[in-house]
Amino acid sequence: MECKITKNNELNVENLKKKIKKRIMIDKSAKLVFLLSALFALLVLGILIYRIFTQSIGWLDIQFLTSKLSIFPEKAGIFGAIVGSFLLMVIVAPVTIILGVSTAIYLEEYSSKGRLQTLIKTNISNLAGVPSVIFGLLGLTVFGRLLNLGSSILAGGLTMSLLVLPIVVVASQEAIRAVPGFLRDASYAMGASKWTTISRVVLPVALPGILTGSILALSRAIGETAPLVVLGIPTLILKIPQNIMDDFTALPIQIYYWTLDTVLTAEYANLAAATIVVLLLMLFTLNSIAIIIRNKFQRRY
Amino acid sequence: MNNNVREIILKNNKKQKKSLDNVMPVIFFTAALISIITTIGIVLTLVFDALKFFRAVPFADIFSTQLAPLAANPRFGILPLINGTILTSLIAMMVAIPVGLTSAIYLSEFATEKIRKRLKPIMELLAGIPTIVYGFFAYSFVTPLLMAVIPGLEAKNALSPGIVMGIMIIPLVTSLSEDAMNSVPNALREGAYALGSTRLEVAVKVVIPAAISGIIASFVLAISRAIGETMIVTIASGSSKNFTFDITKSIQTMTAYIVEFTSGDAGSGTVGYYSLYAVGLILFVFTLLMNLLAQYISRKYREEY
Amino acid sequence: GQTEDEATTGGENQENTAGENQDVEETKLEGAVIVDGSGTVYPLMAHIAEEYMTNVQPDVSVQVGRAGSSAGFKKFIPGELDFADASRKIKDSELAQLEEKGLKLGEDVLEFKLALDGLTMVINKDNDWAQEMTKEEIINMYLSGHYKADDKVLWSDIRPEWPAEEIKFYGPNENHGTYEFFWEKILDEQEMVKTANLQQEYSTLVDLVSKDKNAIAFFGFGYYVNNQDKLTAVKVDFGNGPIEPTLETIGEDLPYSGFTRPVFTYLNAQYAKEKPQVLDFAKYVVSPEGAQRLAGDNGFAPLPAAQYEGYLKQLEAIK
Amino acid sequence: MGGLPLKTINELKDEKKAIFSIKNLNLWYGNDQALKNINIDIMEKEVTAIIGPSGCGKSTFIKTLNRMVEMIPIVKTSGEILYHGKNIFDKGFGVEELRTTVGMVFQKPNPFPKSIYENVVYGPKIHGIKDKRKLMEIAEESLKSAALWDEVKDRLNDNAYGLSGGQQQRLCIARCLAIQPDVLLMDEPTSALDPIATHRVEGLIEELKNHYTIVIVTHSMHQAARISDNTAFFLSGDLIEFGKTQAIFSKPRDKRTEDYITGRFG
Amino acid sequence: MGGLPLKTINELKDEKKAIFSIKNLNLWYGNDQALKNINIDIMEKEVTAIIGPSGCGKSTFIKTLNRMVEMIPIVKTSGEILYHGKNIFDKGFGVEELRTTVGMVFQKPNPFPKSIYENVVYGPKIHGIKDKRKLMEIAEESLKSAALWDEVKDRLNDNAYGLSGGQQQRLCIARCLAIQPDVLLMDEPTSALDPIATHRVEGLIEELKNHYTIVIVTHSMHQAARISDNTAFFLSGDLIEFGKTQAIFSKPRDKRTEDYITGRFG
Numbered sequence A: 001m002e003c004k005i006t007k008n009n010e011l012n013v014e015n016l017k018k019k020i021k022k023r024i025m026i027d028k029s030a031k032l033v034f035l036l037s038a039l040f041a042l043l044v045l046g047i048l049i050y051r052i053f054t055q056s057i058g059w060l061d062i063q064f065l066t067s068k069l070s071i072f073p074e075k076a077g078i079f080g081a082i083v084g085s086f087l088l089m090v091i092v093a094p095v096t097i098i099l100g101v102s103t104a105i106y107l108e109e110y111s112s113k114g115r116l117q118t119l120i121k122t123n124i125s126n127l128a129g130v131p132s133v134i135f136g137l138l139g140l141t142v143f144g145r146l147l148n149l150g151s152s153i154l155a156g157g158l159t160m161s162l163l164v165l166p167i168v169v170v171a172s173q174e175a176i177r178a179v180p181g182f183l184r185d186a187s188y189a190m191g192a193s194k195w196t197t198i199s200r201v202v203l204p205v206a207l208p209g210i211l212t213g214s215i216l217a218l219s220r221a222i223g224e225t226a227p228l229v230v231l232g233i234p235t236l237i238l239k240i241p242q243n244i245m246d247d248f249t250a251l252p253i254q255i256y257y258w259t260l261d262t263v264l265t266a267e268y269a270n271l272a273a274a275t276i277v278v279l280l281l282m283l284f285t286l287n288s289i290a291i292i293i294r295n296k297f298q299r300r301y
Numbered sequence B: 001m002n003n004n005v006r007e008i009i010l011k012n013n014k015k016q017k018k019s020l021d022n023v024m025p026v027i028f029f030t031a032a033l034i035s036i037i038t039t040i041g042i043v044l045t046l047v048f049d050a051l052k053f054f055r056a057v058p059f060a061d062i063f064s065t066q067l068a069p070l071a072a073n074p075r076f077g078i079l080p081l082i083n084g085t086i087l088t089s090l091i092a093m094m095v096a097i098p099v100g101l102t103s104a105i106y107l108s109e110f111a112t113e114k115i116r117k118r119l120k121p122i123m124e125l126l127a128g129i130p131t132i133v134y135g136f137f138a139y140s141f142v143t144p145l146l147m148a149v150i151p152g153l154e155a156k157n158a159l160s161p162g163i164v165m166g167i168m169i170i171p172l173v174t175s176l177s178e179d180a181m182n183s184v185p186n187a188l189r190e191g192a193y194a195l196g197s198t199r200l201e202v203a204v205k206v207v208i209p210a211a212i213s214g215i216i217a218s219f220v221l222a223i224s225r226a227i228g229e230t231m232i233v234t235i236a237s238g239s240s241k242n243f244t245f246d247i248t249k250s251i252q253t254m255t256a257y258i259v260e261f262t263s264g265d266a267g268s269g270t271v272g273y274y275s276l277y278a279v280g281l282i283l284f285v286f287t288l289l290m291n292l293l294a295q296y297i298s299r300k301y302r303e304e305y
Numbered sequence C: 001g002q003t004e005d006e007a008t009t010g011g012e013n014q015e016n017t018a019g020e021n022q023d024v025e026e027t028k029l030e031g032a033v034i035v036d037g038s039g040t041v042y043p044l045m046a047h048i049a050e051e052y053m054t055n056v057q058p059d060v061s062v063q064v065g066r067a068g069s070s071a072g073f074k075k076f077i078p079g080e081l082d083f084a085d086a087s088r089k090i091k092d093s094e095l096a097q098l099e100e101k102g103l104k105l106g107e108d109v110l111e112f113k114l115a116l117d118g119l120t121m122v123i124n125k126d127n128d129w130a131q132e133m134t135k136e137e138i139i140n141m142y143l144s145g146h147y148k149a150d151d152k153v154l155w156s157d158i159r160p161e162w163p164a165e166e167i168k169f170y171g172p173n174e175n176h177g178t179y180e181f182f183w184e185k186i187l188d189e190q191e192m193v194k195t196a197n198l199q200q201e202y203s204t205l206v207d208l209v210s211k212d213k214n215a216i217a218f219f220g221f222g223y224y225v226n227n228q229d230k231l232t233a234v235k236v237d238f239g240n241g242p243i244e245p246t247l248e249t250i251g252e253d254l255p256y257s258g259f260t261r262p263v264f265t266y267l268n269a270q271y272a273k274e275k276p277q278v279l280d281f282a283k284y285v286v287s288p289e290g291a292q293r294l295a296g297d298n299g300f301a302p303l304p305a306a307q308y309e310g311y312l313k314q315l316e317a318i319k
Numbered sequence D, E: 001m002g003g004l005p006l007k008t009i010n011e012l013k014d015e016k017k018a019i020f021s022i023k024n025l026n027l028w029y030g031n032d033q034a035l036k037n038i039n040i041d042i043m044e045k046e047v048t049a050i051i052g053p054s055g056c057g058k059s060t061f062i063k064t065l066n067r068m069v070e071m072i073p074i075v076k077t078s079g080e081i082l083y084h085g086k087n088i089f090d091k092g093f094g095v096e097e098l099r100t101t102v103g104m105v106f107q108k109p110n111p112f113p114k115s116i117y118e119n120v121v122y123g124p125k126i127h128g129i130k131d132k133r134k135l136m137e138i139a140e141e142s143l144k145s146a147a148l149w150d151e152v153k154d155r156l157n158d159n160a161y162g163l164s165g166g167q168q169q170r171l172c173i174a175r176c177l178a179i180q181p182d183v184l185l186m187d188e189p190t191s192a193l194d195p196i197a198t199h200r201v202e203g204l205i206e207e208l209k210n211h212y213t214i215v216i217v218t219h220s221m222h223q224a225a226r227i228s229d230n231t232a233f234f235l236s237g238d239l240i241e242f243g244k245t246q247a248i249f250s251k252p253r254d255k256r257t258e259d260y261i262t263g264r265f266g
């Protein structure tokens, strides 16, 4: 064993002290830079909301919310788009939830660990990464053309459902997985069959998680634009849609067309901004509901 | 004891056919297949018509810089689109990676619990804003701002949508990188702090190297998102089909090409119509590879500890 | 300013017509009318459609698109549309395709000339040199290879006293009748400069030209007249001195006739027979309430009243 | 009880017979054998205690009786378990039916996150009883049998998670009783409870043993000695000794049993 | 060390003085007090062992000496720790500086997921030494001092995770030594190791105690008795007894110390 006699003069106290001061300075400045960087998100969010809010002032009123579309900014309203978005959700919600929860139940409760399960799981995570515009092409080709649904609410809704399906599947899987095994055991020990156990014990307990995921999926669907544009929503459509076979316009579509035509009619920018405020409020509400559900039904076992 | 409960139950059990128990798994399995069918649907949709395109257009023409799909003698060089896509994605990454990563470092290594609790919801909010809103923001705020600063910037350009796309992706990079850093065992941090390291040194020399694959996976996913992003570029990049590396000029991405084409002429069986699917297929393959790569990388890093 | 004026006139008209139409209105119709095609005609058609839906048949849904004239015909031929708007006459090739489907122009497909448009060359407000050009100069600058092999044409190539800066050529893309009119009728089907940046949306063109000093574009007069604050129209010299496009100069026998063209809508008469709302809307388009009244507001020169009356008679014959 | 003709307690005592006959039972978790050639008869209307050190296979054994052990996919079994003379491993033997007549109470109370009432009527409901009045009757009766009625009768619609641990365990017992099983399997039913709650549950078990066949796993020698008629001592998967409780506790035949009982290991 | 004039070992022995003087130290995790009014002097170039049952505050105490305990946000302290006469809790006292001269070895070996070489030179590098040759020198010296050199000299660029547990722990010690600390804090440095590795690390510590002030937490009475000069016995946050190791192990003043040492509890 060697003695530590070779004294390293670079590591002497004076030297170290000087260097440490410098290092602490660098550390402090880095912290500041990182903080600013983290605050950048806040800044952008602030500017974005401020800009959109101020642009919407004077335009967002009852008349705007309850009127039909118009080429004249003063008369224009987004009632049709609101109804369109709503009816779209009427399709998306049940289709996605039924398909998504069923898939999750299959993966978590029925499938045995094997190639098929892995295939479905990988497939779902990859599906989640497919650009939405590709779903638009799928919708256009399969629902629009092949099934002849055109650019109806049904076609749009089915397209959106497939787009947000992975969100619901993953959230439901997590919720189902989080149901403790001892609850299942209790049910099986009473002579309950598998489906009885799933429907009466597992699903009710997993419900908050499933709901949260479903709401997040809806809020994604409500803001998606590209698939609808690709599906071919007409530029001007005044009629308030009545049923799911009607052609329609939706809030993001309206924002898109008004943004496009801003140079032609400057006030369209205000209409777009006002529509964005409505859209953001809807998203905010949906997300708040999701958070409330999440907090309210936090696990008690 | 009420004696007949047992009898009722036994009687019920005898007549109760277990039909639901036999039917439900089939239903669930079918539902699970839908996701596979969707993928197959996407692939078939794209490949079927893309093949017609590849058969109709010579390979040399496809890999040229000449793109004029509607012209009397149409040209289908895909390079302008790929170039436009890469250009905007690069700009986006140049915004998203530094800001996203440093934010993640801040949140994971510097911030107190309190600050973290306040900043994270803001990130989540930013992540939840629809892309069309970012598109509007790019067009109505960022582009005019940039034009005031950069002379010669065209009203539609690659820079503005690139930057806004970057902003849009920041939360993704931040949250995934932060997850990766959080999974670095605290023992490593302690080891470094005990040697007199500052927070920065711990972050840069210990945490980031240990979390590097997770961080890189987040970058790859972010690139994939940027490549697939549609509305921002459609609104703000101006759909010029020129092959240019000049970010002040108008360009077109693959996604924007699809939107432009479908909002004009998506009606018929021309080569131009098939080109839509060819571009879609290339886009699909691009993003799929990116996603698989990200999954592969992040699976690797999970194995490390 | 522009749009507000338009809006208020729109509003007044609406009150008037509302009163008049109450007598005319017979039956309440419903269903959809699907219109697509020309982006040039779009503002006029959208305006007509909106008036129709607000004042005449509130339960009918008229959907108006603006994919471009050629794109419109591509949807019209297989029967996806009730109306195809067009800023050019239907081509023989398109007619042939219609006939393949058993549709004859004049019987199953009716052509209505709606108004006259003046193709307008627009430049940036800051462009103080190219405010007047001869027709030849315009043709030459857009011709591929005329000035430069790589088509990077400078203003000074056209006139030496103009700045030595590269011209940015813009125009609508090949989906649009306006492009075809320009290419066929003005460039005489010679190749256009490769540097031209062709766009799907007219709004994008307006935006680009309004923000680029060296830009030049061509499109219908309507898109210029509604954006006069952002654009300058080039006065074109057809041989008799520079002519500014205005509603007074656009017309077949008027000074701007060199760049004047009619705009159309094509009706699928079979659908008009089957669907009363299509027929009714067609009548409204050609009625005095329709194109005739609203053309001016949207930057078109109206046709003589007799022409519209003829169309109305043609439609009345359908049933 | 349940379909069998009612007899006086004396008659029953005389006619006692094996409700479960376990023959050459072996059980593996993957390649690890957890039960080795077990032979036991579980006598009707008696309490059988299962004792043994941790990991010896007590839980595994008791879970085999209602085939809950099959929930773990890697489990393999051989041998026979005759229940009322029929092999429960037979293809034709429905596990739902088995579990309907063989109730189980777990170590940790596991009520459903539902109301007290819903917990108790869960079994009757899934087995097809829908009549509200009938269900209420069953709930009251079961809660009374589980010595819980007085404590909860005014809050039947409250969530079961609001109950104390001991109350929850009694609720789980009531939930079992509601479908009137023949047999109650109990896996250390008091080990997660505090002493007072343990006392209450133990008292309840002593009540129940008059009406049910009970198989109880326990770590407490006192509990085993006090409650059970028969005791089985397991050691690393082997059944070391089985017999009358009194006999086992007073003069165990096997040295290991004695060591265990006197607290020398385990 | 570090700036102090070099003296011969004999001189040092004579002049021994407290390198750490802990005065009235209290420490709370939130509202739970984990250290109660501790007063100890840690003598220079001596080994101080900290013993006591689990949860008594040993780790807390040792982590307070290099202020690592502050990594837990809820920690509050009162009192003074004088290091070379200066209070380490003072505003002006930099923790980086403190930790540079007070090294720490953890219970579980925690090398960085880097090469062996990079692990050792981590400290010198962050302290601004860039010269490659110099770094290599330091690495060699430190690895030799940590009795690891011979085992790793041919694989310095291999990942440290490829080493065995005992090697990893010695690597962590080498990593500490590379910045030439005055004091080494060791929190049960051998408890995660197998007997052979423990033996090697213990041997190393016995070597090191000639050159460093060492504070070592240990569960092993043998270890404490063999290695240390002084021993401190903690019990639920209180310092029960502190003194010469020999004295404490031969005739503890406090009954509780005796009970603990003789293995009667803990």
Ligand SMILES: Nc1ncnc2c1ncn2[C@@H]1O[C@H](COP(=O)(O)OP(=O)(O)OP(=O)(O)O)[C@@H](O)[C@H]1O
Pocket (backbone or CB within 6 Å): D029, D032, D034, D052, D053, D054, D055, D056, D057, D058, D059, D060, D061, D072
């Ligand atoms: N799910 C399982 N997978 C694999 N092995 C298991 C499983 N459950 C139990 N074992 C093994 O089977 C053996 C018996 O376990 P069991 O749970 O029956 O013991 P026990 O007597 O109930 O113990 P305790 O008193 O701790 O509850 C043990 O060796 C255990 O490790």
Ligand SMILES: Nc1ncnc2c1ncn2[C@@H]1O[C@H](COP(=O)(O)OP(=O)(O)OP(=O)(O)O)[C@@H](O)[C@H]1O
Pocket (backbone or CB within 6 Å): E029, E032, E034, E052, E053, E054, E055, E056, E057, E058, E059, E060, E061, E072
């Ligand atoms: N991060 C923490 N937050 C709250 N309390 C803590 C924390 N760390 C330790 N404690 C508490 O402080 C007390 C002392 O803990 P400490 O880790 O110092 O004990 P120890 O003597 O090192 O025990 P062991 O021998 O098990 O390592 C314990 O009661 C423990 O619960």
Ligand SMILES: [Mg+2]
Pocket (backbone or CB within 6 Å): D058, D059, D060, D187
């Ligand atoms: Mg057990």
Ligand SMILES: [Mg+2]
Pocket (backbone or CB within 6 Å): E058, E059, E060, E187
């Ligand atoms: Mg400790």
Ligand SMILES: O=P([O-])([O-])[O-]
Pocket (backbone or CB within 6 Å): C037, C038, C039, C040, C041, C066, C067, C068, C069, C070, C086, C087, C172, C175, C176, C177, C178, C179
């Ligand atoms: O849109 P167009 O009028 O040019 O066809």
